[in-house]
Every structure is written in C-alpha cells, then in structure tokens.
Amino acid sequence: xxxxxxxxxxxxxxxxxxxxxxxxxxxxxxxxxxxxxxxxxxxxxxxxxxxxxxxxxxxxxxxxxxxxxxxxxxxxxxxxxxxx
Numbered sequence: 001x002x003x004x005x006x007x008x009x010x011x012x013x014x015x016x017x018x019x020x021x022x023x024x025x026x027x028x029x030x031x032x033x034x035x036x037x038x039x040x041x042x043x044x045x046x047x048x049x050x051x052x053x054x055x056x057x058x059x060x061x062x063x064x065x066x067x068x069x070x071x072x073x074x075x076x077x078x079x080x081x082x083x084x
Contacts, residue, residue, distance in 0.1 A: 007070050014063045021056040028052055 028049045035042045 005070075007066055011063065011066045011070065014059060014066060017059050018056065018063065021052065021059055025049065025052050025056065 028045065032042050032045045032049065035045055
C-alpha cells in the first residue's frame, strides 16, 4: 500500500475526530434530555455541550485548512492558533 501524503493522513485523522465529536455531542444531548426528564440540574451538562460544539468548530476549521493545502498543493502550516 502506498504511503499517504502528510496532508491526506491529517485529513483522515481530522475526519475521525469529527466523527468522534458528532458522537460525543449526540451522547451529551441524550444525557441532557435524560437529566431534564428526571428534573435534574443540567447546567454543567449544557456547559460541556457548549465546549464539545466549540471543539467541533475548531476541528472543522482545521479540516478546511488541510483541504485548502491539498487543493493548492501548499505545505501545510503547523500553527494551532485557531480561527481568527
């Protein structure tokens, strides 16, 4: 099997991370609903959901950056500054 370019390998890793983000967000929403059905306090759960969504936004931003590098065949920058 041929080795993937660094950008392609990073794209595959980011896609796995996005899938994990979606799964964690779905599970957190399920837990929030269950908590509300029991009449519990869901503030902490909602804060975690917000952080999970923020993480997903950053992973999506990174994916766009990798795709841009692939399309333009530019070396991928290694900065982790996040969206401006």
